[in-house]
Amino acid sequence: MRARVLVVDDELSMREFLAILLDGEGYLVDQAESAEDALSRMAQEYYDLVISDVSMPGLGGIELLGRIKTDSPDTAVLMITAFTTAEQAVEAMKLGAYDYIGKPFKVEEVKVLVRKALEKRSLVQENKRLKAEVQERFGFSGLIGKSKLMREVYDLIAKVSHSTANVLISGESGTGKELAAKAIHYNSPRKNAPFVAVNCGAIPDTLIESELFGHAKGAFTGAFADRPGLFEQAEGGTLFLDEIGELPLLLQAKLLRVLQEREFRRVGGGVSLKADVRIVAASNRNLEEQVREGTFREDLFYRLNVVQIRMPSLKERGEDIPALVEHFYKKYAIWSGSGEIITPEALHALFNYQFPGNVRELENLVERCVVLGSRVINLDCLPQSVREQRIAARPCSEMEIPDEGMDLQAFLDTLERKLLVQALEKSGGVKKRAAVLLGMTFRSFRYRLAKFGMEDEDQDAT
Known part of the structure; x- marks a missing residue:
């Protein structure tokens, strides 16, 4: 995409000279005869670079520079003047000018400075984009869902992020424990320092100590040089110890010492190194039960x-399934457009499925449907196990007719009304989702609400 440049100078000959020069370099060039004219143009159009004279009638170039950096801080600015003074140059640089050119100038000098100014601006914008992407991915938006349980998770993350306390994240496999750890890190004062993750269960016992603490040259066969461990790599940031329950007892004792003393030694090393690292640990096992069994240190457990x-x-948190499906669909689908992304039948099947693999399994299901070429997720693209569970009827609690008899219709009406209320509660008041929960069409659901006089109870539901 061609960069857009605005040339600001009260001399027509200078404006036209620079415009012709820059147009020949492939830039889109506009001209302004005064600072006021430039500000008016910038209110209507974004410019990647402004080249401005310093001395102009009315608002001067230095004042224009200050306005540009306030209103459009990403725009690069080059200042040009025939009367260069050290004071002007210092002031311009303090206000954010990329550089300062004195007249008369060389054509090649202008070309080089324009190119470098635009390159620097691109690097700054790319850095901002990457930081925003990290925040988007690992801030709270990295965790999808608005259910009560997930709101409680968000509240805890917000509270602990700005502290230095160790955090233990528990939960089944596939529930997003590492995402939660990243959310803690990227919402903390340590967000600009490294986030380092290690799966304690994936590294052999003979290597885990060296992996965590590093080793000194000659510490063992093959140690040909000093090697920093994960604690050093995470200096100033966060070290995420996933599956901490798999850590051998001997290493648990050494980890405890690091947490207590805030220092460690490399394997085979004789010098203690400081450990400015926040620990976030996670496990899908019951650590309290491991403590009782003697396979996990009690003192380490309380430290973590x-x-x-x-x-x-x-x-x-089944009510989060629609939002998760939409998120993963957008992640994997190569086509774009609005409209239905999952059929009511497929969504109903997902609601009924138990998801032993949790969110990770749901992501795999959505990716599977996209890979199979389904623009809309339907029953045909879902695995047989998901479809079969949908067909299986859930058993009802056994009940007997009272000796005195019962009003069957009144009983069924009461039960139906109760289920309608529960569906609305679980769907957050969204009637289309509530209808899916009950396996019926939206029209049938609206009919039943009207039947029990419930249609006006939640006018905002859609």
């Missing part, structure tokens, strides 16, 4: 368990 965040399973 300053604050515990429990990630709910997907079956506990």
Whole structure:
């Protein structure tokens, strides 16, 4: 995409000279005869670069620079003047000018400075984009869902992020424990320092100590040089110890010492190193039970368990399934457009499915449908196991007719009304989702609401 440049100078000959020069370099060039004219143009159009004279009638170039950096801070600015003074140059640089050119200038000098100014601006914008992407991915938006249980998770993350307390994240596999750890890190004062993650269960016992603490040259066969461990790599940031329950007892003792003393030694090293690292640990196992069994140190457990965040399973927060499906669909689908992305039948099947693999399994299901070429997620693209569970009827509690008899219609009406209310509650008042929960069409659901006089109870539901 061609960069857009605005040339500001009260001399017509200078404006036209620079415009011709820059147009020949492939830039889109506009001209302004005064600072006021430039500000008017910038209110209507975004410019990647402004080249401005310093001395102009009315508002001067230095004042224009200050306005530009206030109103459009990403725009690069080059200042040009025939009367260069050290004071002017210093003031311009303090206000954010990329550089300062004195007249007369060389054509090649202008070309180089324009190119470098635009390159620097692109690097700054790319850095901002990457930071925004990280925040988007690992801030609270990295965790999808508005259910009560997920709101409780968000509240805890918000409270612990700005502290230095160790955090223990518990929950089944696939519930998003690492996402929660990243959300804590990227919402904390340590967000610009490294986030380092390690799965304690994926590294052999003989290597885990060296992996965590590093090793000194000659510490063992093959240690040909000093090697920093994960604690050093995470300096100033966060170290995420996933599956902490798999850590051997000997390493648990060494980890406890690091948490207590805030220092460690490399394997084979004789110098203690400081550990400015926040620990976030996670486990899908019951650590309290491991403590009772003697496979996990009680003192380490309490050191880690300053604050515990429990990630709910997907079956506990089924109302988040539609939002998760939409999120993963947008992640994997190569086509764009509005409209239905999942049929009511398929969504109903997902609601009934138990999801032993939790959110990770749901993501895989959505990716599977996209890979199979389904523009709309339907029953045909879902695995047989999901479809079969939908067909299986859930058993009702056994009940007997009272000896004195019963009013069957009144009983059924009461039950039906109760289920309608529950569906609305679980769907957050969204009637279309509530209809899906009950396996009926939206029209049938509206009919039943009207039947029991409930249609006006939630006018905002859609």
